[in-house]
Amino acid sequence: MTDRLSRLRAPSLVTQIVIGLLAGSVFALLFPQxxxxxxxxGTLFVAALKAVAPVLVLVLVAASIANHRQGQQTHIRGIxxxxxxxxxxxxxxxxLASFLFPSVLTLTVPADTGLSAPGGIGEVLKTLVLKIFDNPVNALVNANYIGLLAWGVGLGLALRHASATTRQMLxxxxxxVTWVVRAVIxxxxxxxxxxxxxxxxESGLGVLQDYLHLLAVLVGAMLFMALVGNPLIVFAVTRRNPYPLVxxxxxxxxxxxxxxxxxxxxxxxxxxLCRKxxxxxxxxxxxxxxxxxVNMAGAAITISVLTLAAVSTLGITVDLPTALVLxxxxxxxxCGASGVPGGxxxxxxxxxxxxxxGDDIAMQVVAVGFIVGVVQDSAETALNSSTDVLFVAAAEQARSGRR
Structure with missing residues (x-):
């Protein structure tokens, strides 16, 4: 009884976000000015995300690599x-879903942003390499996430040989840092x-149509992966009908x-479920x-779809090689996504x-993600978690079939 009362007093984050979304819509209709x-x-929320996200990427990646265990015979290479x-x-x-059904968002783009389309895969790779070799302090200040990812990997590999106390401190x-992120979220x-x-x-109710379209692309891509993509992978490995297991x-x-x-x-x-x-x-x-x-199919769809939604909104042309790099x-x-909701x-x-x-525009896209995240994050987690068991079972079926 006490647990039920506590749940009533403290609704889940999903419920709170739905309430915030509905309240914001009603408030805009009643008091448009x-x-x-x-x-x-909203500005303060986006600013808080901008402040904590770079530190999260650096520390999370370094800690997960530094504390990775080795030497245990578990036959997980295939998994x-x-x-x-x-x-x-x-x-x-x-x-592919973004190319077939491009999404357009309502973003505030400063007049002096000076965005231009990449000149091709060569320019994208050059930008990528320069960002990788950025100074770590500069990467933190300018929110260069690619550079932070590289430094996180490098520090994590180096600290794998550190003392147990150092790795525990990391x-x-x-x-x-994850606690701070939870507080912000x-x-x-x-x-x-x-x-x-x-x-x-500012934009009227018509903007909701854009969010519904974006959500449909996200959930549709996840359903396609769950019901078509994953079964094809399992069939290629096991040579059995994958759908009973899927x-x-x-x-x-x-x-x-x-x-x-x-x-x-x-x-x-x-x-x-694995025991069963x-x-x-x-x-x-x-x-x-x-x-x-690390098994984050839903997160990969979220990142690619929302990134290409920003790209489409800004009128940036993307060729096939650049799409592959993306x-x-x-x-x-x-694989480095945080374990918190919306990570x-x-x-x-x-x-x-x-x-x-830039970070200013990218964080607006993140804020849009939190709006559609009421459904998107649930679908993403369902795809991620169910695929964990699916691939473990598929790998074991393939191994037993070779015996």
Missing amino acids: AGSAVGLL LLLYVLGTLAAAMVGV ADLSAA KLAPLGVFGIVASLLS LRCLRESGITAFFTRSSAANIPVNME LGLHQETYSVAIPLGAT SIVAAVGA SLLLIPLACGLFGI
Whole structure:
């Protein structure tokens, strides 16, 4: 009874964001002139995200690599390959969906931004290399996420040989930064309220159509990956009808993950499903927690679709080689996504950096992501978590079939 009362007093973040979205819409309709004024709440929320996201990327990547365990015989090499393949395929599905159904957002672009389309794959690769070798302090100041990702990987590899105390300190720092991110994300309902109220006051109700289109592209791409892309990968590995396994993973893992919105929180559910499927315990006890961190097909779709929505809005032309580079960057970025709700959204500036899109505009896209995240984040988590079990089972079926 006490638990039920506490839940009533403290609604979930999804419920709070829905309330903020509806309240912002009603406020803009009733007080259109005051809608712009409360936009300060949205501005402060975006500013807080801009402040914490660069530190999060650097510390999270370094800590996860530095504390990675080695030497345990768990036969997970094939599972890791499936994780990587599935995440990269999902990023490509997101890119293809964006090309077929381009989304246009309402963004505030400063007059002196000076954006221009990349001259081709050569220019994109040159920009990428220069960002990788950026000074770490400069990368933090200018929110160069590609440079921060490179420094995070480098520091993580170097600190793998450090003492246990040093690595624990880095893990504690990562937990502290994650706590700060959680605190900022708790402000999302107020931020969404201010963003929606200001946006509807200035642009009218027609802007909601853009969000519905964007959400349809995101969820449609995730459904395609869950019902077509993943089954094709499983069939290629096992040479069996994949759908009984796919549908069972979606039913027993995906539905739970949809409502918990946390791959980490869904780990016990996935462990139990692996036990029911009769999988090797020493394998899934390592592969499932690892998958909750690096197997991020839904996040890869989110990053690629929202990045290309910004690109389309700004009129930047994207050729095929550049789209392939974006797919790789989105897949790598998705593997480093934070475990908090909406964590994948904080990696969008990394992908936007490929096209010279500044942090100010990229963080507006992140804010849009929080608005559609009421549904998007649930669908993303359901795809991510159900795929963890799917690929573990597929790899074990393939291994047993070769015996």
